[in-house]
Structure formats: structure tokens, C-alpha cells
Amino acid sequence: MKVTETYLKGCFIIEPQIHEDSRGYFMESFNKQKFETAIGREISFVQDNEALSSYGVIRGLHFQKEPYAQAKLVRVMEGKVLDVAVDLRKDSATYGKHFSIELSASNKKQLFVPRGFAHGYSVLSKTALFFYKCDQVYHPQSDCGIAYNDPCLGIDWKIGEEHQVLSIKDQKQQPLASLLG
Numbered sequence: 001m002k003v004t005e006t007y008l009k010g011c012f013i014i015e016p017q018i019h020e021d022s023r024g025y026f027m028e029s030f031n032k033q034k035f036e037t038a039i040g041r042e043i044s045f046v047q048d049n050e051a052l053s054s055y056g057v058i059r060g061l062h063f064q065k066e067p068y069a070q071a072k073l074v075r076v077m078e079g080k081v082l083d084v085a086v087d088l089r090k091d092s093a094t095y096g097k098h099f100s101i102e103l104s105a106s107n108k109k110q111l112f113v114p115r116g117f118a119h120g121y122s123v124l125s126k127t128a129l130f131f132y133k134c135d136q137v138y139h140p141q142s143d144c145g146i147a148y149n150d151p152c153l154g155i156d157w158k159i160g161e162e163h164q165v166l167s168i169k170d171q172k173q174q175p176l177a178s179l180l181g
């Protein structure tokens with residue numbers, strides 16, 4: 001397993017070790033002990049989620065408010081997405097900055113998005129099966145978001161406007177500036 005911290009402190013790229021042989025491959029998709037050693041702290045995931053989406057779907061940007069904030073370990077089991085993490089930690093030097101990375105069934109990369117971040121992804125393949133672990137349960141009353149197309153964030157989702165598909169909720173998310181107001 002190769003673990004690389006992004007320029008957003010606490011946000012890591014994880015590349016599992018793939019064991020290939022004549023049968024196919026094997027990998028540890030999550031190993032608590034190795035993972036905690038790599039990120040330098042303990043983590044307890046309590047919920048797994050799976051979502052299927054078609055090309056052009058943009059989900060996000062989402063987070064849960066305290067005390068239900070969630071860290072997420074995300075990956076793609078079929079297809080390809082552009083995954084995006086936005087730093088919303090008010091005391092962070094990178095507040096409002098984002099990191100994006102292609103995650104796919106073929107590159108098998110994972111992204112660890114810590115608490116204090118908003119998260120989203122766009123689907124770059126015909127369909128994508130997205131899977132993630134969360135260290136806090138879903139709490140709908142704490143569900144919150146920011147607009148995927150807020151010009152202050154400047155995120156290139158790599159999907160032309162005519163192909164973008166969003167939930168009604170995500171079409172109406174607030175801009176980042178409203179969070180501070």
C-alpha cells in the first residue's frame with residue numbers, strides 16, 4: 001500500500017498493493033492497522049455506502065455538520081470518476097482550496113477525505129459504481145452542502161454543462177461564502 005498526503009493536510013491518496021496471478025488479482029481494499037499507521041491516527045468506520053451513477057452525474061459537494069461530521073474513504077469499483085475534496089476547516093491554511101483526482105476501477109486508487117471537508121464527484125465513464133466508508137453515521141438533519149459550481153472554488157468537473165446531471169438538492173446548494181456568513 002502506498003499512501004501519499006495531498007497538499008491538503010490530512011487528505012491522503014491510497015494505492016493498494018495488487019497481487020496479480022494467473023487467476024486474476026487480490027488486494028486488501030482496507031486494512032485498519034496498516035491504514036491507521038499510514039495516516040498517523042486511529043479511525044473507526046461505521047457505515048459503508050455504495051452508489052451507481054451514469055455519465056455526467058455530479059454528486060456534491062456534501063458534508064455533515066458537527067457533531068456528525070464524517071471522514072470518508074472513497075473508491076470506484078466500476079468505471080471512472082473525478083473525485084473532489086474541499087477544505088472547509090476554518091483554521092486551515094488551505095481553507096476553500098480543493099484537490100481532485102481520477103479514481104477508477106482500473107487504477108484502484110482511493111482517497112481519504114477527513115472530517116472538515118466537503119466531498120463530491122463527477123462520473124466520467126458510461127456508469128460508475130462508487131463505494132465509500134464513513135466514520136460517522138448518516139444524520140439527515142446534519143446534511144449540508146456547497147454549490148459544485150461556485151466560482152470561488154473554481155472546480156473543473158470535466159463534464160460539459162449540457163451533460164451535467166444533478167439532484168434537485170445539489171442544484172440549489174449555497175455558495176461557500178454563505179457558510180461563513
Ligand SMILES: Cc1cn([C@H]2C[C@H](O)[C@@H](COP(=O)(O)OP(=O)(O)O[C@H]3O[C@@H](C)C(=O)[C@@H](O)[C@H]3O)O2)c(=O)[nH]c1=O
Binds near residue numbers: 049059060061062167
Ligand atoms: C448519504 C445517504 C443518503 N441516504 C438517502 C437519502 C436520500 O433519500 C438518498 C440519496 O441521498 P443523496 O442525494 O444525499 O445521495 P448522494 O448525493 O449520493 O450523497 C452522497 O454524496 C457524496 C458526494 C458524499 O460525499 C456522501 O457523503 C453523500 O452525501 O439516500 C441514506 O439513507 N443514507 C446516507 O448515508
